[in-house]
Structure formats: C-alpha cells, structure tokens
Amino acid sequence: LAELEADVRRQAQEKGITLAGNAIDDVLTVALFPQIGLKFLENRHNPAAFEPLPQAEAAQPVAKAEKPAASGIYTVEVEGKAFVVKVSDGGDISQLSAAVPATAPVQAAAPAGAGTPVAAPLAGNIWKVMATEGQTVAEGDVLLILEAMKMETEIRAAQAGTVRGIAVKSGDAVSVGDPLMTLA
Template sequence: VDQALQAKVLEGSEPITCRPADNIAPEMHILEQEFDKVVAEKDITLATNKIDDLLTYALFPQVGVSFLENRNNPDFFEPVPASDNCEKPDSEEGTYTVSFKGTSYTVEVSAGGDVTSMKASSDTTPVPAVPAEKEIVADAPASGGEAIGAPLSGNIWKVMVSPNQKVAKGDVLVILEAMKMETEIRAARGGVVTGISVKEGDSVTVGQTLLTLA
C-alpha cells in the first residue's frame, strides 16, 4: 500500500482493518422494540416464528405492517384472476385518418396498438412514429413557497419537519421508502416549511409535491 496515498485518503483517520460491518452498532433490539410497539398499537397477531414477521417489518416498514394486519383477510388483497375470465383484447390494427390543426394524416396502427407509420395527406413519404415522452409535472405548491417534489415513487416513511419550522441547507425533510431502501429528501437551501402535502404511509409518484419551502 502506498503510505502517502493512504494518509491523503484517510485524512488523519485510522484505517479499517476488520470487517466494516463489525464497526456498526447492533440495531436489532431497537428494531424489535419498535416492532413490538406497532404490534401492540395495531393488535397484530404474530406468526409462530416472530422473527419472520420482524424481518418483514424491517424490509417493508409501511407495506409490511399492512400485510401483517390483513394477512388473514382475503378481501384486503386483489383476487387471483380466473383463467376462464381472461379475454383476448380486441385488435386495434388498421389505418386511420387523423386531423390536426387543419392537416389530415394517415396513421397505420399495428395489432398491439403501436403507431407504425404516419404521413400527411399531401405527402407520400411515411414518417416513422416517435413514441411520445411522458412529461413529469410537479404538483402546484399547497401554499406559498417552492414545491419540493418526490425524486422517485414510493411510500412516505417519515416526515421529519412540521409547518412553520425553520430548516437549514442539508436538513432531512422527508424519508421516502422505495425498493427496500430509505431515501432522505434534504433541503437544498435554508428556509421555512410553509406546507406539508403528505403524511406517513402515503404513496407518492415521481414529481408529486411533498412539501413547500419558503
């Protein structure tokens, strides 16, 4: 190991010579205490092996609780579709004439519903269809201030601020749970929280307003 490079990277810190995870304080007992509180509040009946339910809660804090509350209630879940009820969708294949801003276009559509070509009535050269891009538009702010939108879809795990609270740049505003990971939404600047549009447990989509910051 290049000692000079190591010293520059560590900036005075000691190098880790053991398994990095060994330096993390145990958290299982804290999680279990939190889980026991949730179980008592919601009167959840646990499985024979408590550890199974505890791990479900650890991996999916929001969705997992809903599952544990309703696992013996089949009406809570979507029914399994019966194979004899599955119908083949109608074919959308064909050629259509579409008018747009005074110009007529001939559009060819495949059986799957995709536009395969398009040309103006006065043009003989087909124009390949270009899939339209979905535009993500953030919701309007709930009150005065800058809207802070969700960077990805998921569930609101924790709301770390309250209305009229002053925050500094880098403060955690909301913790979003998505894909088994917790994502911290931090303030890009200092300001005052003028409105909160979500609560813990809510599902949000990309761009949806979480709160407003003045």
C-alpha cells in the first residue's frame, strides 16, 4: 500500500494534481481504475470535463386508454427477424409462426482490399487490444476489450479474416461508431 501511495503521489505531483486531505481515497480510486482514475483526479474540480447533469423534465400526465387495444394478428420485428404474433383480449401473446423473411437491403461492396471496418458499439475507453496487425482471427474471436461505465465489453470479430489497420490503443477514448480496426 505504501508503494502504491508513493506512486500515486509521484504521478499527482508530475501532473500538478492536488490530492484530497485523506489521500487513501485517491489512491484507492487510482488502484481500482488505473486508466481513468488519474483523469478523474485531474478534472474533479472542473465540471466542464464531465457530462452535464440531466435536467428534470416536467412530468406529463399519462393519458389512459379508454378501451384496451384490439386483439389481432400482428407482425413484430425482433433483432431483424420478423414474427407473426396473435394478441388476445387478455393481453396474452403467442407466436404463430416466423414471418416470411423480407429481403435485406443490399450493402455497397467495400473497395477491393479495404476490408470490413470494426466500429465501436458504445462510447468508452479501450481497456486492452487483444488482436495484432496481420493476425488471422476466426468469427467470434475477441479483438479488444472496451470499458464503459465500469463494465468491460469484449468486441468480437463478426467474421473470420485478417486484422488490418488497428486504429486504437489501450487508454484511447472512443465514441459510438468510431473505427477500431479493419478485418480483411
């Protein structure tokens, strides 16, 4: 613990960070969250460095339906798959059958040699890059680990291929849709 505290104090001094009176709290923050702990300590007195607080919306009274929705047969799409369901007066839902698949939109072909981009599915920090440039990966292999809201998310290969053009490194902050790497 003494080593860790000395290391945090050294890093804080190098970056001009003022530690709390009870430094053990700051040491614990850095120990638990090594990549973002120091960033937090650096900006804890700067509200502009954090997301703004959500504003309370005026509560709107919810209008109650005068009569329940009519029962019937409906087509419901779940994760890109269409299902035909029957809704009864009691609100029970039962699946009748899978709907006839709709034709998927045709995506434009990527330029030759460009490969398939792997995009960030959510905003966060790159925790660890597992894949290396030129590595052959199978569908489902872990390419990197993304940390968001204290949760680690494995980013897996959607297809087999060769890793090309890694655009991020450990510690990088990414937004939704940012390119992480390309699979050729």
